[in-house]
Amino acid sequence: DTAVSQTPKYLVTQMGNDKSIKCEQNLGHDTMYWYKQDSKKFLKIMFSYNNKELIINETVPNRFSPKSPDKAHLNLHINSLELGDSAVYFCASSQRKFQETQYFGPGTRLLVL
Amino acid sequence: AQKVTQAQTEISVVEKEDVTLDCVYETRDTTYYLFWYKQPPSGELVFLIRRNSFDEQNEISGRYSWNFQKSTSSFNFTITASQVVDSAVYFCALSGSSNTGKLIFGQGTTLQVKP
Numbered sequence: 001d002t003a004v005s006q007t008p009k010y011l012v013t014q015m016g017n018d019k020s021i022k023c024e025q026n027l028g029h030d031t032m033y034w035y036k037q038d039s040k041k042f043l044k045i046m047f048s049y050n051n052k053e054l055i056i057n058e059t060v061p062n063r064f065s066p067k068s069p070d071k072a073h074l075n076l077h078i079n080s081l082e083l084g085d086s087a088v089y090f091c092a093s094s095q096r097k098f099q100e101t102q103y104f105g106p107g108t109r110l111l112v113l
Numbered sequence: 114a115q116k117v118t119q120a121q122t123e124i125s126v127v128e129k130e131d132v133t134l135d136c137v138y139e140t141r142d143t144t145y146y147l148f149w150y151k152q153p154p155s156g157e158l159v160f161l162i163r164r165n166s167f168d169e170q171n172e173i174s175g176r177y178s179w180n181f182q183k184s185t186s187s188f189n190f191t192i193t194a195s196q197v198v199d200s201a202v203y204f205c206a207l208s209g210s211s212n213t214g215k216l217i218f219g220q221g222t223t224l225q226v227k228p
Contacts, residue, residue, distance in 0.1 A: 031214060041152075041202055045215040056215050090158060097214040099146040099165075104158035 003027050004105035006091050011110045013081055021076045021108045023091030031055075031097045032074035034066060037088040037107070046089075049074055050097040081112045115140045117207050119219035126195050127227050134190040134222045136205030142166075145209040147181065147188045148216065152202040164188065195226045 004025045013019055025032060033056070034046040048056035049068040063079045074091060088107045094100035116139040126132045138147065149161040162172060164181050172179045176193045192199055202223050206216040 033215070035216075041221045043204065043216075043218040043221075048214060050214075056213055058215075088156065092158075094214065099144075099208045099210065099214065101148070101160055101163045102216060103160060104150075106157050109156075 004091055004093055004103055006089075006105040006108050008108060009106060011108060012113065013111075014113055015081055015083060017081050018077070018079045019081060019110070020078070021089055021091075021110075023074045023076070023105055025072055025091075025093040025103075025105075027093055027095075027103065029093040029095050029103075030071055031094045031100070032068065032071070033092040033094075033102060034074065034076050035090045035092060035104075037090060039087070043090070047074075047076075048097070055097060078110075081110075083112050086110055086112045115142075115207055115209050115211075115217045117205050117217050117219035119203075119205055119222045121222045122220070123223045123225070125225045125227065128197060129194050130226075131191060131193050132195050132224065132226075134192075134203050134205075134224065136188045136190065136219060138186050138188065138205070138207045140207060140209045142209035142211050145207060148206040148208070149179070149188075149190050150204045150206065152204065152221070154201070158204075161190075192224075195224075197226050197228055200224060200226045 031050045033048045047066040052068045065077045091105040092102040094102045118137045145166045151159045178191045180189045202221045205219040
């Protein structure tokens with residue numbers, strides 16, 4: 001029944017490791033997003049895909065690589081994790097790419113030690 | 114540039130009080146949408162409302178109401194007769210026609226409702 005789901009919910013890892021976060025939506029939406037919420041709760045867009053095509057790529061280190069195998073899935077792979085990557089990562093989806101309501105997943109809390 | 118400002122970092126009220134959360138935005142787009150989201154202590158982001166720039170009618174949903182004023186670029190959120198369950202971080206967000214769909218979030222306002 002979950003509309004937008006993310007796995008894992010928590011991720012604790014060492015500096016330098018590579019990790020992935022998965023996101024799936026069952027709403028039939030065309031567009032998916034990754035947002036980062038820092039320790040001060042500030043939310044910022046990272047990436048967006050529309051029908052598997054990358055449409056937003058904010059200034060994000062290229063250690064972060066999104067992948068969309070189909071329009072229901074958007075994964076985030078992070079190479080060579082750094083302490084500053086510790087944050088909550090939210091996946092979201094919307095019907096279309098412009099000005100539509102975005103529905104968020106539960107978030108993945110990443111802690112890099 | 115587009116920007117959303119929520120000047121109130123934290124608000125504390127006692128249950129049953131009314132409380133207004135302020136949101137001021139900046140955009141050069143003539144077509145844009147404004148949103149409010151709630152983030153309870155459990156951490157998820159819950160959609161509350163979406164309003165387009167051409168609709169200045171105020172909206173009421175139960176104890177929640179929203180006041181949109183283009184003249185002052187504000188989209189304020191009022192909770193009437195607050196309850197402990199309203200305790201959360203509330204985010205105002207903007208999506209303009211020029212920004213390919215991304216949400217620009219304000220800094221968030223932490224609301225604490227005490228019994």
